[in-house]
Structure formats: C-alpha cells, structure tokens
Amino acid sequence: MVVPESAVERGVGTPTPRRVATISLHTSPLEQPGSGDAGGMNVYVVEVAKRLAERGVAVDVFTRATSYDQPPAVELAPGVTVRHIAAGPFGPLDKHSLARYLCPFVFGVLRAEADNLAGHYDLVHGHYWLSGKAGLAAAHRWGVPMVQSMHTLARVKNMSLAQGDTPEPEERVRGEDQLVRLSDRLVANTTDEAAQLRDYYRADTARIATVPPGVDLDVFAPGSRAQSLRRIGLPADAELLLFVGRVQRLKAPDVLLRAAARLLERAPELRDRLVVAIVGGLSGTGREEPGHLVELAESLGVADVVRMEPPRSRAELAHFYRAATATVVPSYSESFGLVAVESQACGTPVVASRVGGLPTAVHDGVSGVLVDGHDPEDYARVLHRVIGAPAWRDQMGVAAVRHAAGLSWSATVDGLLDVYRGSLAGQRLPAAACQ
Numbered sequence: 001m002v003v004p005e006s007a008v009e010r011g012v013g014t015p016t017p018r019r020v021a022t023i024s025l026h027t028s029p030l031e032q033p034g035s036g037d038a039g040g041m042n043v044y045v046v047e048v049a050k051r052l053a054e055r056g057v058a059v060d061v062f063t064r065a066t067s068y069d070q071p072p073a074v075e076l077a078p079g080v081t082v083r084h085i086a087a088g089p090f091g092p093l094d095k096h097s098l099a100r101y102l103c104p105f106v107f108g109v110l111r112a113e114a115d116n117l118a119g120h121y122d123l124v125h126g127h128y129w130l131s132g133k134a135g136l137a138a139a140h141r142w143g144v145p146m147v148q149s150m151h152t153l154a155r156v157k158n159m160s161l162a163q164g165d166t167p168e169p170e171e172r173v174r175g176e177d178q179l180v181r182l183s184d185r186l187v188a189n190t191t192d193e194a195a196q197l198r199d200y201y202r203a204d205t206a207r208i209a210t211v212p213p214g215v216d217l218d219v220f221a222p223g224s225r226a227q228s229l230r231r232i233g234l235p236a237d238a239e240l241l242l243f244v245g246r247v248q249r250l251k252a253p254d255v256l257l258r259a260a261a262r263l264l265e266r267a268p269e270l271r272d273r274l275v276v277a278i279v280g281g282l283s284g285t286g287r288e289e290p291g292h293l294v295e296l297a298e299s300l301g302v303a304d305v306v307r308m309e310p311p312r313s314r315a316e317l318a319h320f321y322r323a324a325t326a327t328v329v330p331s332y333s334e335s336f337g338l339v340a341v342e343s344q345a346c347g348t349p350v351v352a353s354r355v356g357g358l359p360t361a362v363h364d365g366v367s368g369v370l371v372d373g374h375d376p377e378d379y380a381r382v383l384h385r386v387i388g389a390p391a392w393r394d395q396m397g398v399a400a401v402r403h404a405a406g407l408s409w410s411a412t413v414d415g416l417l418d419v420y421r422g423s424l425a426g427q428r429l430p431a432a433a434c435q
C-alpha cells in the first residue's frame, strides 16, 4: 500500500494518520440528535472527531447537503470540518431511498478532494452501510485504507423486529456483505457486535476491532437530584421514569407506557408522584408518531402521568437523567445504547432489555437491571422494586457512575487510533477484489 509520506506521521514503525475523511452520508453531525435520522451515530461522529482533532488528526466529515443554503464547509470545532455534498434533491430523504444517490455523493467527495478544497486524506472511516459504500469507492480511488463502523446490522435487526416494523431491505444486507469483504478494518461497538459480524457476515476476525463508544463525562456527571427535578419543573417527591431517544418501535417506548399502567395497578398510591417522560422526536425509520403514544397512554389510563418532551440539548438531558428514578431502555435491538451510559454517568440506574450492546452498557444487578424480553409486567415488577427501595436505587446509582467512568470518548479515540495505525501499517486488499 502506498501511504502518502507527506500526510502521514511516522512514529516508531507505526504511521499515524494526519487527515481522516469521515463519511456520514445520511445524517449530519450538525443535527440535534433525538429525532429524524439523528441519534447515537451523530453523537459518536462528533465526539470522536473533536477528540481526534485535539490529538492532531484533522477530520473532514462528509455528509449529504439537505438544503440549498448550506455552505460547502462548516467548521464544527478546531480541526473538524463538515463538508456538505450535493447529491439528490435538497431536503430530507428517507434513508432507504438514499442508495440511488450514492454515485453523485461519491463524485462530490472525490471532487472536493481533487479540487484540494479538503486536502488529501490518509484514511477513510465510514459510518453505517450507506456511508461505507461511498467511503469504499473513495478509499480505493485514493489508495488509502477503509475503516468501517456499521453501528447496526441489517441481519441482526431483521431478527429482532418489533411488531409492525418493516424488515431492512436486501440491498442493505448485500451492501454490508460487501463492506465486510472489502474494508481493511471493521470497528465493532461491543464484543457482541464483533461476534455478529463473524457469525452472520462471515467477517475475518483478524480485521475486526472492538472499540466501545464513550460518554462525555463533563456533561453527564452526577449532581443534585432535587435541583434537576426543579429545573425540569417536577416536584421534589416525583418518581420519574425516563425514556430518551427517537420515538420508534424498535426502541419500544410503548413498553414503558404499558409497564407504567401495570405499575399503577400494583401501586395506585404512586399515581400522584409518578411521571413518565419520553424525551425525543419522531424517528426517520420505523415511523411511530409521538401522537400515537399519547393515544396509547390515554387508552391505558396513564395519560395524566406521561410527559412528551421534544428533543433536548445534551446539557438539558443531563438534568432529565439526574432527576430520574430510573432510565428505561426497553429496546428490541440496540447496537450499544449511549442513553444507558449517559444516564449512569449522571448517577441514575438503568432498567434495560437484555439485547445488543445493553448488557455491556449496563452492569446487570449492579448499575441497573436487565430484563429478558419485553413483557410490560416484567418491567413493572422491576420498576416497582426500584421505586420501593430508594437505598438500593441510590446504591445502584453510585455503581452506575463508576461503571460509566470506564467508558470515555478518550478511550474510544485511543482504540480508533490503534485501528487506524494498524490499517495504515497493514496490507490492503488487492484492488482487483473491489468490484
């Protein structure tokens, strides 16, 4: 492999990239996470890019332009530039229709580099399969390594669909197969995801690296629960059950509402104090209008305890986490579950389903409780126990802070730099394989 000497810093036998092209085609790091297609991946791209830049690795994030007036380049942080590439109609597009605009997107990325607007890159890092497909083409054109993070896998998602969800299309499955075959390195969020890449995609284990995501421990830190309750407009004796994330079937906010209804049947005396907050907006996929949840809450007789909240900034979210008795993550599938880690970093235990990355994100019985399956009765039972035993809840809260402290973005960046160095030092696949 030819590594441009001018751009790559050589340490003791290990080259470190100086410029990385990050591809985030379907969602921009400039968007507020918590609705549409903006979620954990956006947070990941921003947090990692900022920290790479602090360590001297400039990052350009390429994303599809969604309006005429977006400038071609926006500085997100020192050393981090978001580059808008015109591909397809301006305006939001459903993720599933984006594949047809891959060619113009790749063309735009290559032109930006060729015009030397963006400089030369030592490596490409793709996030999600669509970006991976675009990244692969650019990486091969430039003769640099391709590192791919899938974030979620179609085969895995299709095995755990919520009722009424549409399966991921075959085109995505084939795209992921291709990425597994042709990327120099695959980054998995958890050992579970690494095993899925191996078992369901026949990935070469030597090319998979497990690098857990992190949490911003400055923003998500413990604090006064009473103050945070006040801040979000709740009384001091409120028992807040919190859901944070995009409202989509896969994340199962309905399970929390149903569990709240069961909980109130078990403990009607809680009705005056119980609050269920759903923080987040409509998802781009698996569409479920927040309005449906309001209707569901009404039909379950719990509308009076439910608060639907629009997407919040990270600083505001920290108050919600601190104010909560427990954060509930009843997802059918979750590649990692940043929300679970953020809550723990704020000292709030998590009640989550035992799926995907959540058993890594939550230390079962110590920093929270994992529940098998999605039976609202099971969640109601656990939540009743947590509310009924404040000392146990607080003990888990203390352990949660310790557990989350082991997951910093700085550690994520350490891991990614190892992956980048490994791929720069390693052998590329022969170009002939890249069809």
Ligand code: UDP
Residues within 6 Å of the ligand: 032, 033, 034, 035, 038, 039, 040, 041, 043, 244, 245, 246, 279, 280, 281, 310, 311, 312, 313, 314, 317, 336, 337, 338, 339, 340, 342
């Ligand atoms: N988020 C946010 N504001 C909101 C709701 C969510 O900033 O109102 C963020 C949340 O803090 C987390 C991310 O969106 O960092 C969701 O990530 P997660 O891994 O939990 O789920 P994903 O969106 O990747 O499925």
